[in-house]
Amino acid sequence: MNALFEYLIRLGDDSLIIGHRLSEWCGHGPVLEEDIAMTNLSLDFIGQTASLLKYAGEVEGKGRTEDDLAYLRCDREYKNILLVEQPNGDFGMTMMRQFLFDAYRKLLFERLVNAKDETIAAIAEKSLKETKYHFKHSSEWIIRLGDGTEESNRRVQDSLDTLWRYTSELFYTDAVDAELIAAGTIPSMEGLEEDWEKSVGEVLSEATLTIPTNNWKQEGGRKGMHSEHLGYILAELQYMQRAYPGLEW
Amino acid sequence: MVTEKQIWAYLEEVFDPEVPVLTVVDLGVVQKVELKDDGCKIVITPTYSGCPAMKRIEDDIHEKLAEKGIEKVEVELVLSPAWTTDWITEIGKKKLKEYGIAPPEDEVDKSVLFADPTVVPCPKCDSRNTKLISQFGSTACKAHYQCNDCLEPFDYFKCLR
Numbered sequence: 263m264n265a266l267f268e269y270l271i272r273l274g275d276d277s278l279i280i281g282h283r284l285s286e287w288c289g290h291g292p293v294l295e296e297d298i299a300m301t302n303l304s305l306d307f308i309g310q311t312a313s314l315l316k317y318a319g320e321v322e323g324k325g326r327t328e329d330d331l332a333y334l335r336c337d338r339e340y341k342n343i344l345l346v347e348q349p350n351g352d353f354g355m356t357m358m359r360q361f362l363f364d365a366y367r368k369l370l371f372e373r374l375v376n377a378k379d380e381t382i383a384a385i386a387e388k389s390l391k392e393t394k395y396h397f398k399h400s401s402e403w404i405i406r407l408g409d410g411t412e413e414s415n416r417r418v419q420d421s422l423d424t425l426w427r428y429t430s431e432l433f434y435t436d437a438v439d440a441e442l443i444a445a446g447t448i449p450s451m452e453g454l455e456e457d458w459e460k461s462v463g464e465v466l467s468e469a470t471l472t473i474p475t476n477n478w479k480q481e482g483g484r485k486g487m488h489s490e491h492l493g494y495i496l497a498e499l500q501y502m503q504r505a506y507p508g509l510e511w
Numbered sequence: 512m513v514t515e516k517q518i519w520a521y522l523e524e525v526f527d528p529e530v531p532v533l534t535v536v537d538l539g540v541v542q543k544v545e546l547k548d549d550g551c552k553i554v555i556t557p558t559y560s561g562c563p564a565m566k567r568i569e570d571d572i573h574e575k576l577a578e579k580g581i582e583k584v585e586v587e588l589v590l591s592p593a594w595t596t597d598w599i600t601e602i603g604k605k606k607l608k609e610y611g612i613a614p615p616e617d618e619v620d621k622s623v624l625f626a627d628p629t630v631v632p633c634p635k636c637d638s639r640n641t642k643l644i645s646q647f648g649s650t651a652c653k654a655h656y657q658c659n660d661c662l663e664p665f666d667y668f669k670c671l672r
């Protein structure tokens with residue numbers, strides 16, 4: 263297995279799937295401004311995906327483009343974490359998923375800008391600027407909803423309780439990461455989890471939300487073992503390319 | 512033989528498809544112009560990763576330079592150094608304001624959560640009494656504001672650094 267290819271697929275699939283989830287809100291946002299915000303976020307994520315998967319295709323050297331990788335793999339070949347494929351639920355659920363992910367993605371890119379691999383560093387540099395906006399946006403909503411009405415607090419607390427089990431996978435590492443870190447391709451991720459806990463903890467505390475004490479965790483996405491939701495996402499995402507191979511517009 | 516300066520002048524005739532009052536030079540997305548034996552290479556950088564205008568800008572550059580008789584044009588897209596609103600030219604900022612879009616202001620770091628919001632003056636009446644409606648506006652590069660005095664709703668070209 264090519265570790266660099268695998269690593270890029272993991273990061274690219276995270277943004278592809280969360281970008282797709284956000285796009286499902288198009289025309290359904292609770293207010294017009296948020297409808298537009300979520301499609302804008304989606305666009306940033308799809309753009310980051312294009313950069314990551316394009317590079318993955320180059321690294322692989324089999325002539326696959328970013329579109330081939332995005333649209334023509336099977337479910338087990340997608341390596342996104344389970345968190346990003348979880349259903350949108352209500353707006354609070356979507357914002358909680360976004361917040362937990364944005365906090366991670368921001369800290370990750372802050373490290374990857376120092377990658378020795380110049381392409382990864384460039385993608386991280388570009389994406390970090392966008393991710394800062396994303397994190398600010400989702401954090402503000404978590405505070406507003408958490409420290410809002412009894413009803414909004416109950417809903418985001420439920421969302422946090424539901425999604426918390428998927429957060430350990432944000433820090434999943436295996437031989438892929440180890441090889442790239444040893445080779446100096448990407449920097450060490452030491453302290454990433456602690457920084458995330460601190461950053462997330464600050465906002466949740468401001469939002470008067472309680473971090474679940476249940477430590478049962480669910481992982482599998484990085485190995486291609488997904489929840490039942492991914493199949494439905496792919497059915498929609500891949501429909502046009504499967505029905506009309508090579509379609510362009 | 513066409514000069515580099517001439518190509519820059521031609522690029523001043525290529526407009527951003529989403530903010531058509533700005534040229535690609537005003538916007539600061541053109542990084543470099545390199546003369547080649549029988550043509551040139553133009554290096555551009557995207558404003559946002561998913562900016563749908565980049566492909567269009569690339570095509571428009573090809574079209575404009577072909578129209579000027581330069582047939583062999585290569586357009587390369589680079590991500591680093593990452594584009595920043597600091598690269599919008601002074602003329603560009605002026606054009607934005609006249610067009611009704613508030614140009615980027617100095618902002619505190621986006622990762623600072625609880626800082627005072629940036630004051631964005633109304634492009635219509637210059638009042639500083641305005642409010643942020645949404646951080647995400649009609650395109651990825653804009654936020655949505657409203658003037659509390661003249662009530663004008665307006666786009667703000669948000670600061671990206």
Ligand SMILES: [Zn+2]
Nearest residue numbers: 633636658661
């Ligand atoms: Zn005004």
